[in-house]
Amino acid sequence: MTAMETSLLDDVHYVSDLGDFIVPATLRVVSDLRIADHLRDGPRKVTELAELTGAHPRALLRALRVLAARGIFRETDPENFELTRRAQLLRGDHPFSLRDGLTLLSCDVEAFARFDHSVRTNEASFDHVHGEGYWEWMSRHPDESARFDATQQGATRLELRASFAAYDWSELGSIADIGGGNGAFLAGLLSRYRSLKGCLFDLPHVVEGAPRILDKAGVTERCEIRGGSFFEAVPAGYDAYLMKRILYSWPDDKVRAVLRTVRAAMREDSRMLLIEPMETPGNAREPGKVYDLLMLALGGGSARSEDHLAALFDEAGLRLERVVPTLMYPIVEARPR
Numbered sequence: 522m523t524a525m526e527t528s529l530l531d532d533v534h535y536v537s538d539l540g541d542f543i544v545p546a547t548l549r550v551v552s553d554l555r556i557a558d559h560l561r562d563g564p565r566k567v568t569e570l571a572e573l574t575g576a577h578p579r580a581l582l583r584a585l586r587v588l589a590a591r592g593i594f595r596e597t598d599p600e601n602f603e604l605t606r607r608a609q610l611l612r613g614d615h616p617f618s619l620r621d622g623l624t625l626l627s628c629d630v631e632a633f634a635r636f637d638h639s640v641r642t643n644e645a646s647f648d649h650v651h652g653e654g655y656w657e658w659m660s661r662h663p664d665e666s667a668r669f670d671a672t673q674q675g676a677t678r679l680e681l682r683a684s685f686a687a688y689d690w691s692e693l694g695s696i697a698d699i700g701g702g703n704g705a706f707l708a709g710l711l712s713r714y715r716s717l718k719g720c721l722f723d724l725p726h727v728v729e730g731a732p733r734i735l736d737k738a739g740v741t742e743r744c745e746i747r748g749g750s751f752f753e754a755v756p757a758g759y760d761a762y763l764m765k766r767i768l769y770s771w772p773d774d775k776v777r778a779v780l781r782t783v784r785a786a787m788r789e790d791s792r793m794l795l796i797e798p799m800e801t802p803g804n805a806r807e808p809g810k811v812y813d814l815l816m817l818a819l820g821g822g823s824a825r826s827e828d829h830l831a832a833l834f835d836e837a838g839l840r841l842e843r844v845v846p847t848l849m850y851p852i853v854e855a856r857p858r
């Protein structure tokens with residue numbers, strides 16, 4: 522084969538890998554089976570891995586070979602696999618673990634099967650496919666909802682590290698985490714800052730999972746748990762109102778409504794803190810660009826520019842004060858105007 526043919530073939534593999542859904546689905550299933558955790562202490566036979574995880578040995582072998590061909594796992598001897606550097610990221614105990622964020626949620630996959638609807642209309646393909654919004658659907662599917670909450674918890678570990686380094690949380694006496702899921706971020710914040718008091722606010726069926734997480738972190742006494750909707754009312758009078766990965770999952774009209782509710786609960790000296798991907802123009806490879814599309818498909822939402830957020834804040838009686846970059850997503854700070 523000539524050098525030109527080899528490079529063309531490389532491009533063909535690259536583009537077809539990007540275009541398929543087989544490799545991503547395989548990666549997610551293998552990650553969910555916790556194969557990488559079972560390989561932590563060294564290589565193992567596929568038959569042993571299959572027995573440990575309840576997988577079919579032949580099917581698991583085929584799946585691991587597909588991933589090994591892409592640098593995740595290595596077949597050292599026939600049917601014997603070990604971790605590669607990249608596969609370490611699928612271990613649950615890795616500081617940058619991706620394992621719990623890679624759950625294959627079938628409702629998301631079904632929405633993406635009709636992503637053409639979103640690209641044509643700029644609206645959620647999820648609602649188009651399922652006939653209702655993401656959170657209504659989740660409230661009727663408790664198993665998927667619990668799996669979703671666990672994916673959020675996985676990402677939160679990285680976000681905690683990034684935001685501790687970038688922002689001075691010690692200035693705050695109290696903080697309400699609005700749409701805080703099962704409380705993983707707030708638990709991390711309260712265990713680091715021992716005089717901080719917190720309030721976890723999310724939909725009633727979501728906060729049901731919080732006591733266990735807050736208890737495990739030893740912060741139960743300093744944290745109130747409130748179930749409700751941020752379109753109606755949120756608890757009043759906290760120093761800070763955090764919304765992590767909330768606004769970007771909604772279209773502008775819904776964002777206006779959430780901002781109005783939260784602004785009504787704030788004191789004149791409270792601050793609002795957003796942590797979420799912002800719009801990233803140009804060719805840079807930013808994870809925020811991909812999540813922007815995820816939000817479009819699942820909720821008709823969007824990553825927004827600083828100017829766009831500033832205008833939405835302004836309408837709600839808030840002023841965007843600053844955008845603090847972190848190693849993950851920026852922290853956007855706003856105050857009543």
Ligand SMILES: C[S@@+](CC[C@H](N)C(=O)[O-])C[C@H]1O[C@@H](n2cnc3c(N)ncnc32)[C@H](O)[C@@H]1O
Nearest residue numbers: 656673700701702723724727749750751765766
């Ligand atoms: C993308 S998740 C982010 C969770 C958490 N803030 C985090 O970053 O891990 C969005 C959260 O918004 C919550 N949510 C959706 N609709 C809500 C509503 N009307 N009122 C309160 N919370 C809501 C969901 O239950 C979910 O926990």
